[in-house]
Amino acid sequence: MNNLKVFQSENVNYLVNDLRFAPLLDVETELSFEQRKPFYMAEYHWHQQIEINVLHKGTLEYAINNAKVQITAGEMAVFWAVTPHRVSKVSEDAMVGIINIPLSAFLGWVLPQEFMQQVMHGGVITSSTDGVVSLAESNRWLSCYHNENSVRNRIVSDEVCLMLRRLCSFDYKVEMFSFLRNGSSRHPSDTGYKNVQLMLDYIAKNHNKDIKVDDIAAHVKLHPKYAMGLFKNMLSVSIKQYLIIMRINHAKVLLSNTRNPIKNITNDSGFKHPGSFFAAFKKHVGITPQEFRDQTM
Missing domain, CATH: 1.10.10.60 (Homeodomain-like)
Incomplete structure (x- = not known):
C-alpha cells in the first residue's frame, strides 16, 4: 500500500496517509482511513482526495471558504478536498471516521452522474448515515487496511463505492461552494x-x-x-x-x-x-x- 502509516491514539488504531497537503497533487493510489477525535484547525488546508467524514459521536462544524457546514452524530459529509476547509468547532465527545479517496479512483467508480458533478463542482454532500454505513462497517474497513491484505483491500474499495451508491439512493443535502480560495486561505x-x-x-x-x-x-x-x-x-x-x-x-x-x-x-x-x-x-x-x-x- 502507498504511504500508509499506522498510529495509536487513546487505544484506537487508525491509518493515516502521509499527506503534505500540496494543492491539486494526487499522488495517492490507495484509499486511506482514520478514526479519531477531530480537532480544531486554525488554518485552512486542502488536498486532492475526495474526503468522507462519518461522525459517530458529538458535533462538528467546518469552515469551507469562510462558510459554515455542521454535522451531528449519525451524519456524514462528502466533498472534494481541493476546496479549502478546516474544522472550526468540535464538541468534546466527538469521534469521526475519515476516508480519503484518490481522485483517480473516484472518477473510475460507477456513480450517478449528477452526484459526481455535484462533488466535482464544489458541493458538500451531507446525509444521515442510517442505512448508508454503520460504525461496525467502518471499523471492519479500518481493520482490513490495518492487516494489509490486498484482496480484502480491493473488496473494501468496492464496498466504499457501494456505500456512496447507497447514499445516492437516499435524500441528501447539497451545499455548493466556490473552489477559489479567499481571505485567510490565499495561496501564491x-x-x-x-x-x-x-x-x-x-x-x-x-x-x-x-x-x-x-x-x-x-x-x-x-x-x-x-x-x-x-x-x-x-x-x-x-x-x-x-x-x-x-x-x-x-x-x-x-x-x-x-x-x-x-x-x-x-x-x-x-x-x-x-x-x-x-x-x-x-x-x-x-x-x-x-x-x-x-x-x-
Missing part, C-alpha cells in the same frame, strides 16, 4: 488554481461532446501549450488523459444503468470512433464495454 498559485478549476468545470460539463484541448484552453483564454502544462503540473495528469477518464466514467454509468446499444454509448460519451472507445475502455478498465455491462447489470 491562486491564479493557476482558478484556471485549472475553470478547465475542470468546462470538461465536467462538456466531456461528452466533441471538445479538444484547444477548446478547453480557449475557454480560459490561455495558449493551449500553457494550459496543458499548467494542468499537468497541478493534477499530475494531462488534459487528454483526464478527458478520457471522464468520458469512460460517463460510459460506465450508461453501460450499467441503461440498455442503450454500445454504439450509441460511444457517441453519447464523447468518443468519435468505436475503435478508440474500445481501446481506451479496455486500457483503463481492464475489460471490454460488453464484459463490463455483463458484470454490472
Whole structure:
C-alpha cells in the first residue's frame, strides 16, 4: 500500500496517509482511513482526495471558504478536498471516521452522474448515515487496511463505492461552494488554481461532446501549450488523459444503468470512433464495454 502509516491514539488504531497537503497533487493510489477525535484547525488546508467524514459521536462544524457546514452524530459529509476547509468547532465527545479517496479512483467508480458533478463542482454532500454505513462497517474497513491484505483491500474499495451508491439512493443535502480560495486561505498559485478549476468545470460539463484541448484552453483564454502544462503540473495528469477518464466514467454509468446499444454509448460519451472507445475502455478498465455491462447489470 502507498504511504500508509499506522498510529495509536487513546487505544484506537487508525491509518493515516502521509499527506503534505500540496494543492491539486494526487499522488495517492490507495484509499486511506482514520478514526479519531477531530480537532480544531486554525488554518485552512486542502488536498486532492475526495474526503468522507462519518461522525459517530458529538458535533462538528467546518469552515469551507469562510462558510459554515455542521454535522451531528449519525451524519456524514462528502466533498472534494481541493476546496479549502478546516474544522472550526468540535464538541468534546466527538469521534469521526475519515476516508480519503484518490481522485483517480473516484472518477473510475460507477456513480450517478449528477452526484459526481455535484462533488466535482464544489458541493458538500451531507446525509444521515442510517442505512448508508454503520460504525461496525467502518471499523471492519479500518481493520482490513490495518492487516494489509490486498484482496480484502480491493473488496473494501468496492464496498466504499457501494456505500456512496447507497447514499445516492437516499435524500441528501447539497451545499455548493466556490473552489477559489479567499481571505485567510490565499495561496501564491491562486491564479493557476482558478484556471485549472475553470478547465475542470468546462470538461465536467462538456466531456461528452466533441471538445479538444484547444477548446478547453480557449475557454480560459490561455495558449493551449500553457494550459496543458499548467494542468499537468497541478493534477499530475494531462488534459487528454483526464478527458478520457471522464468520458469512460460517463460510459460506465450508461453501460450499467441503461440498455442503450454500445454504439450509441460511444457517441453519447464523447468518443468519435468505436475503435478508440474500445481501446481506451479496455486500457483503463481492464475489460471490454460488453464484459463490463455483463458484470454490472
